Amino acid sequence: MPISRAPKDKLFSLVEDPVRLLKLAADNKNLKVGKQIHAHVVVTDKVSSHSNLVQTNSLINLYEKCGRLSVARQLFDSMRLRNVVSWSSLMAGYLHEGLALEVLGLFKSMVSADYNRPNEFVLTTVLSSCSDSVRVEEGKQCHGYVLKSGLVFHQHVKNALVHMYLRCSDVKGAMRVFSTVPGYDVFSYNSVLDGLLEEGHLKEATEVLRLIMREDVVWDSVTYVTVFGLSSSLRILRLGLQVHCRMLKTDIESDAFVNSAIMDMYGKCGKLVNAVNIFEHLRNRTVVSWTTIMAAYFQNGYFEEAFNLFVKMKLEDVSPNEYTFAVLLNSSASLSALRRGALLHACADKSGFKDHVIVGNALINMYAKSGNIEAANEVFSDIQYRNAVTWNVMISGYSHHGLGKKALHVFQDMLTAGDHPNYITFVAVLSACAHLGLVQQGFDYLNRVMKQFGIEPGVEHYTCIVGLLSRxxxxxxxKNYMSSVSVKWDVIAWRTLLDACFLHRNYGLGKRVAEIVVQMDPNDVGTYLLLSNMYAKARRWDGVVKIRKLMRERNIEKEPGDNSHPESRQIYKKVAELLAKIKLLGYVPDITAVLHDVEDEQKEDFLSYHSEKLAIAYGLMKTPSEAPIRVIKNLRMCDDCHTAVKLISKLTNRIVELWHRVYLSHHGETRAEVLENKCPAGLPF
DNA sequence: GTAGGGTTAG
Incomplete structure (x- = not known):
């Protein structure tokens, strides 16, 4: 066995084979070595024209891989004879440089020159360019060529074709190719799953997942990340757990991506503990791990904790990125923590993340939800990049602030700018119509405009219509609309109708609706109170007693107020002091706002336990004398509090803003809608 | 001698 000669042979053939050397240099992106070989080739130029062609192709490949596209182009232009490899190598260079349109141009000249039939290499590159530049028309032309030439059966080409359709949001086109052309590999599964997820087609994604489970494909880490993402989007914990088990059994390396995907899945499926457990066992935490766990805290309602993690993260010397800022801004939006949000604004500005679209969107959202719609609009006007979310937060911001006209203006601007509205956009637009009382226009948006944009109305849109009519x-x-539309009405829809019944003093219908709401959500204290309040207004004392009994049976406690606050004694003292003072200004306690089965002498006390009075007292105790006080409530304020607040504002010379917040839950997100904005009565006198 | 998917956090 001539073993001893083998290495020498190999070395010899390498020296004699500049093409192989060039490939080595290209694969390792070693420009220096590559240039040396190039020089050697030029000096010893004694080869036939065919091997000259191959050598030049290799050189184009080398320079393209090393980021020297102009040199590659010069070589290409200087060639007397080119073949398909010359074209595809140059095209790959343009694709890698992000110049997708150049690739399409090259492809056109190649086809029209007609002496080189494009092969699978060319088509994958060209299709990728269509994907990158989102050119569905050119992509479809390629599809035609691919079908005629039979290249569609090539796995790479098929994958690139499916990906092109997905990138161009043509899910039907993608699925047609995916399911009619035989042949799958882990790449095609990953790409189609990811694309469907990106486009929000969860049903199709689930079907593809079923296929993957059935077929005998070896999952790679991308598959795991994508399927965890699907579990998160569907909020199906069982699926997430199953996939996690599978992963642990097949000991695939769990890199930073996989770990973040698992934490995200547990966070979104409501298993914060599991997410935290993984986070605490991570050896090296990147900014992504930190941001993912902060987002998990945020999604589960632990807003303060998200901030505490931010402090810890900085102690470990990890710098925040744009996503970190977005999560923190959303946390402060949920707390309506305007000052903290403004501070984060300054930080994001200083660290250069202000111009990222997600940060801009989070800023607009934060200012809008913290009550400063002017600041929200300022960010919106200055923003560099906009996407659908940008428009949506501004439209819903205006709408929640009762500025329906401005909301509809922004929507018009969105259409003029050529941006496509989505599902959420129309929720915001319809709620603006509700604020403005534009019944006819609301129906027009629902029945005509939404269809025009191919958006299927959902329960949230129908709920907006209920709000539109009832407001x-x-x-x-x-009420009739609700019985005529066959959609699964949730508690929010009924709650919308109920609030309107109360507002319009239609206690008859109100009581019937409230009974329904109580049945759907037996633990919501607010409904019981509203119901008993309506019975009281209708002077139906038997009803009040019935509700009170029901609450006692179901162990639902409301009054008196919560004493858990460490300073509750001082707060109550402050309330008493304020009430005594405003009595001198003409305040008469309205004891009809108190439940009937309370002794008369206690009623006045109970009034002072109402949370808005406690909140204002606390605000007066804790804030500088010129600071405005913002109170955010989940329930509508009672008439007595409304009167009292007006007088307290006058007495203390403070701006008091009263907000009503309703949490609407859809797709697991939490949105806040301010129904009663800056009650005119609460503004400075 | 040339080619594909590219993940997490709003």
């Missing part, structure tokens, strides 16, 4: 005082119409 306009058309309560019976709203």
């Amino acid at each position: 306009a005082g058309l309560l019976d119409e709203a």
Whole structure:
């Protein structure tokens, strides 16, 4: 066995084979060595024209891989004879440089020159360029060529074709190719799953997942990340757990991506503990791990904890990125923590993340939810990049602030700018119509405009219509609408109707609706109180007693207020002091706001336990004398509090803003809608 | 001698 000669042979053939050397240099992106070989080739130029062609192709490949596209182009232009490899190598260079349109141009000249039939290499590169530049028309032309030439059966080409359709949001086109052309590999599964997820087609994604489970494909880490992502989007913990088990059994390396995907899945499926457990066992935490766990805290309602983690993260010397800022801004939005949000704004500005679209969106959202719609609009006007979310937060911001006209203006601007509205956009637009009482226009958006943009109305849109009708005082119409539309109405829809019944003092219908709401959500204290309040207003004391009994049976406690605050004694003292002072200004306690089965002499005390009075007292105790006080409530304020707040504002010379927040839950997100914005009565006198 | 998917956090 001539073993001893083998290495020498190999070395010899390498020296004699500049093409192989060039490939080595290209693969390792070693420009220096590559140039030396190039020089050697030029000096010893004694080869046939065919091997000259191959050598030049190799050189194009070398320079393209090393980021020297102009040199590659010069070589290409100087060639007397080119073949398909010359074209595809140059095209790959343009694709890698992000010049997708140049690739399409090259492809056109190649086809029209007609002496080189494009092969699978060319088509994958060209299709990728269509994907990158989102050119569905050119992509479809390629599809035609690919079908005629039979290249569609090539796995790489098929994958690139499917990916092109997904990138161009043509899910139907993608699925057609995916399921009619035989042949799958882990790449095609990953790409189609990821694309469907990106486009929000969860049903199709689930079907593809079923295929993957059935077929005998070896999952790679991308598959795991994508399937965890699917579990998160669907909020199916069982699926997530199953996939996690599978992963642990097949001991695939769990890199930073996989770990973040698992934490994200547990966070979104409500298993914060599991996410935290993984986080605490991570050896090296990147900014992504930190941001993912902060987002998990945020999604589960632990907003303060998200901030505490930010402090810890900085102690470990990890710098925040744009996503970190977005999560923190959303946390402060949920707390309506305007000052903290403004501080984060300054930080994001200083660290250069202000111009990222997600940060801009989070800033607009934060200012809008913290009550400063002017600041929200300022960020919106100055923003560099906009996407659908940008428009949506601004439209819903205006809408929640009761500025329906401005909301609809922004929507018009969105259409003029050529941006496509989505599902959420129309929720915001319809709620703006509700604020403005534009019944006809609301129906027009629902029935005509949404169809025009190919958006199927969902329960949230129908709920907006219920709000639209009932806010306009058309309560019976709203009720009839609910029975005529066959959609699964949730508690929010009924709650919308209920609030309107109360507002329009239609206690008859209100009571019937409230009974439904109580049945759907037996633990919501607010409904019981509203119901008993309505019975009281209708002077139906038997009803009040019934509700009170029901609450006692179901162990639902409300009054008196919560004493858990460490300073509750001082707060109550402050309330008493304020009430005594405003009595001198003409305040008469309205004891009809108190439940009937309380002794008369206690009623006045109970009034002072109402949370908005406690909150204002606490605000006065803790803030500088010129600071405005913002109170955010989940329930509508009672008449007594409304009167009292007006007088307290006058007495203390403070701006007091009262907000009503309703949490609407859809797709697991939490949005806040301010129904009662800056009650005119609460503004400075 | 040339080619594909590219993940997490709003």
